Amino acid sequence: MPEVAIIGGGPGGSTIATYLAQAGVDVAIYEKAIHPRFHIGESLVPSTSRVFEEIGFLETMEKEGFNKKPGAAWHPSKTSGLFKMIFKDYPLEGVDQDYTYHVERAKFDLALLKHAQKSGAKIFQGVGVREVLFDEETQTANGIRVDISGQKVDIPAKIVVDASGRNTILGTQLGLKGRDPIFNQFAVHAWYENADLGPEHAEDYIHIYFLPAERGWAWQIPISETVTSFGVVAEKEVFKQSGKKIGDWFEDMVRTNPDLEKALVGATKVRDYAAEADYSYSMKKFAGNGFVLIGDAARFVDPIFSSGVSVAIHSAAYAKDSILKALETGDVSESAFDDYTVQLKSGVDVWYEFILLYYKLLHLFTHFVTHPQYKLEILRLLSGDVYDRSEVDVLDAMREKIATIENTPNHLLKDYIGDIPIDFRAGTDSRLPA
Ligand SMILES: Cc1cc2nc3c(=O)[nH]c(=O)nc-3n(C[C@H](O)[C@H](O)[C@H](O)COP(=O)(O)OP(=O)(O)OC[C@H]3O[C@@H](n4cnc5c(N)ncnc54)[C@H](O)[C@@H]3O)c2cc1C
Incomplete structure (x- = not known):
């Protein structure tokens, strides 16, 4: 019986398995597919390298020869031309590279899964999880039910991590999924x-x-x-x-x-x-008694800024801290994972607000990001530096720009502002979807 059972061996599942195995936890991944398998989500952001380095995987990224990604280039609609944002203009703290990677996910996910195995995690492929098991009295997750060659097998565990991606096994089972009110x-x-x-x-x-x-x-x-x-x-x-x-x-x-x-x-x-x-949603909560949701199994925001893999592996990094503490104290109740929920939500909320403002400004975005005052701050966000931040001034600056245009009669740029509502604010809005 593993102490921690992980549903899914994508980037989120493999990363948390690696962290936990390296900390000496008995951990197992149950993955329904057999890797290598195709997956969407092929361009990374620089903040991923920080986590790769921490789990000893950065060297493998280099050895596997994944394509290096030095930045992003944007092309206007209708006319020809481009402008570029270059990661080396904003070196991320703790990241010793001025590039990130583009990946063929089949190859990348397999390499990360193997890394989890090498770190001591048990990997079971071709094993689909049907449901998470709960203790009836305490309503605490205490294992999973899997399909092995058509047989249902129950596997007990102290903590269950749902890393099943957009399959959202546990969110669906518990009715936690809320559709995004704006994006479809x-x-x-x-x-x-x-x-x-x-x-x-x-x-x-x-x-x-x-x-x-x-x-x-x-x-x-x-x-x-x-x-x-x-x-x-x-x-x-x-x-x-x-x-x-x-x-x-x-x-x-x-x-x-x-x-x-x-x-x-x-x-x-x-x-x-x-x-x-149908890929934009959030779960009403990211953890409960005996369970934690990470990566796409917890929340999915629009992929415009290539944030998905970064969110998956950062959520793994944060969840592992709460899980290690819970295993040590024996308290696996929902409140034991509060720190994790707050950390993940604050980071993903910054992405979300940035994406909202981006879509609002869509046709003005090029104008905005070439502005010398904001360029580097936007680059910082594009690099995935969204976690552990108390302030993100550039988001306020984007709002001010929108307000000026909206409140100025006959402003030349008025027609370029989208009709998307932007009342959501990272750090102040504690709501998860009802
Ligand atoms: C259109 C689009 C474009 C995107 N572009 C990007 C991009 O450029 N960059 C980026 O970083 N992200 C991008 N993403 C997001 C990215 O695909 C995800 O955020 C990322 O793969 C999440 O990783 P994960 O580990 O949470 O889930 P996944 O990668 O989905 O892994 C989940 C794993 O769980 C397994 N699983 C599912 N159900 C079960 C079950 N019942 N039992 C056992 N195993 C199960 C699956 O087989 C899978 O291997 C994009 C997404 C979309 C929709």
């Missing part, structure tokens, strides 16, 4: 060879293309020397109203941005279109 995005993506990756010195960047559709944008992520991932995102309603099949919709959207169209003109598709929908 839809994405279609595919892989290409021989894409035109843009001007010299910008091939290795993530390229973000603005699209003239509600909350529309596209990504270009070079995941290996030959393969580039492209994805198109917009409000789900935009897709629905098109009445198109996913591939036709993708191609139509590509044609709305000249730079994006150019990137794909001579490219060959090597992985077919796939769609991702």
